[in-house]
Amino acid sequence: MDLFEYQGKQYFARYGIPVSAGDIADTVEQALAVAQRVGYPVVIKAQVKVGGRGKAGGVKLAANADEAALHAGNILGLDIKGHVVHRLWVEHASDIAREYYASFTLDRPNKVHLGMLSSQGGVEIETVAVESPDAIALLAIDPVVGLDVATARRWVAEAGLDEGARAGAADLLVALYRCYTEGDCDLAEVNPLIYTPDGRVHALDAKVTLDDNAAYRHPEWEEFRATETEDPREQMARAKGLNYIGLSGSVGIIANGAGLAMSTLDVVNQVGGSAANFLDIGGGADAGVMAAAMEVINHDPSVRAIFVNIFGGITRVDEVARGVLEALGRVEIAAPIVLRLDGTNAEEGRAILAPYLSDRLLTEPTMLDAARHAVALAKN
Numbered sequence: 001m002d003l004f005e006y007q008g009k010q011y012f013a014r015y016g017i018p019v020s021a022g023d024i025a026d027t028v029e030q031a032l033a034v035a036q037r038v039g040y041p042v043v044i045k046a047q048v049k050v051g052g053r054g055k056a057g058g059v060k061l062a063a064n065a066d067e068a069a070l071h072a073g074n075i076l077g078l079d080i081k082g083h084v085v086h087r088l089w090v091e092h093a094s095d096i097a098r099e100y101y102a103s104f105t106l107d108r109p110n111k112v113h114l115g116m117l118s119s120q121g122g123v124e125i126e127t128v129a130v131e132s133p134d135a136i137a138l139l140a141i142d143p144v145v146g147l148d149v150a151t152a153r154r155w156v157a158e159a160g161l162d163e164g165a166r167a168g169a170a171d172l173l174v175a176l177y178r179c180y181t182e183g184d185c186d187l188a189e190v191n192p193l194i195y196t197p198d199g200r201v202h203a204l205d206a207k208v209t210l211d212d213n214a215a216y217r218h219p220e221w222e223e224f225r226a227t228e229t230e231d232p233r234e235q236m237a238r239a240k241g242l243n244y245i246g247l248s249g250s251v252g253i254i255a256n257g258a259g260l261a262m263s264t265l266d267v268v269n270q271v272g273g274s275a276a277n278f279l280d281i282g283g284g285a286d287a288g289v290m291a292a293a294m295e296v297i298n299h300d301p302s303v304r305a306i307f308v309n310i311f312g313g314i315t316r317v318d319e320v321a322r323g324v325l326e327a328l329g330r331v332e333i334a335a336p337i338v339l340r341l342d343g344t345n346a347e348e349g350r351a352i353l354a355p356y357l358s359d360r361l362l363t364e365p366t367m368l369d370a371a372r373h374a375v376a377l378a379k380n
């Protein structure tokens with residue numbers, strides 16, 4: 001789960017990471033009240049879960065109430081890369097001497113935590129990585145050993161942070177690492193991490209992704225969950241009890257078993273297509289589940305073809321076939337359907353569907369054939 005900046009900052013604050021005094025506001029009036037409280041000058045920031053808000057006009061400084069009202073009014077309702085701003089974060093503006101970058105994330109192949117630190121913050125780190133990769137100091141952290149202050153001090157020196165910023169930055173990095181590990185983040189990123197003219201180091205932005213697998217030990221995450229704007233497709237799937245993840249391609253996928261569903265995505269990719277979703281109807285799925293799956297996929301306007309990939313084990317293929325017919329009877333399915341049916345009761349399943357086959361409902365003997373056919377239809 002991704003957090004809004006304000007939630008990330010609140011999370012940071014729990015671990016003693018210095019952030020500016022501020023509060024959220026959903027209206028111009030609220031923004032003015034917060035500004036009054038934290039003191040001018042203030043910075044008014046769009047709360048949307050997307051980067052580059054500054055460049056898009058979603059971050060503005062205001063020296064007085066008139067400017068604050070103007071900017072708050074302009075930013076509320078602004079569309080930033082498809083995300084409409086409904087909430088602002090207003091904080092006391094900081095003076096900036098230098099902008100740095102710091103983050104922790106997981107380096108899966110090497111089974112370590114990866115710290116990234118750069119004296120060239122404020123801009124997108126991807127740009128720094130391309131244009132001056134040497135400006136990013138990487139630190140591999142053994143999760144058993146963790147990050148101590150001595151290591152952090154060597155690291156800030158290696159990254160070339162200004163001398164005066166190093167002690168404060170090292171302390172902040174140790175706190176950020178604790179937030180990242182104990183706070184169960186997949187990503188904790190600060191960009192910019194600022195060095196102020198009066199010698200302090202603090203977090204001016206917060207990008208936090210929480211590890212959903214750790215949600216069971218964080219009941220306090222419920223408040224973050226409450227503000228999540230879920231993908232409407234995922235919302236519908238969850239209401240139907242389906243194991244669904246929305247993706248950005250055009251081939252709708254229905255498979256039984258997470259492994260087969262993932263392989264199905266791979267095969268669709270391999271033959272030049274892209275999946276609109278992951279959907280695992282699970283073992284022992286009956287006709288009702290199959291029909292529900294078809295309805296969810298059908299609801300997605302980007303789906304141009306549906307690939308149903310079933311290997312019957314506990315799931316019986318005849319049940320799946322009945323589910324397809326049930327769905328076809330219940331709703332008008334917009335996209336053509338390609339089925340690959342194999343395993344338990346495959347013969348019976350194919351026999352059930354045989355009278356209904358057309359150029360909108362097809363079967364293929366193998367997973368690869370079915371993927372090719374579905375991708376070709378999706379591109380049509």
Ligand code: GDP
Nearest residue numbers: 043051052053054055059093094122191192205
């Ligand atoms: P992003 O563009 O979505 O990453 O939003 P940020 O929170 O990183 O803000 C973008 C830029 O606005 C920062 O890199 C700063 O240059 C500037 N900015 C944000 N807050 C302040 C502030 O308190 N004072 C000043 N002077 N600039 C700020």
Ligand code: MN
Nearest residue numbers: 052191192205
């Ligand atoms: Mn930023």
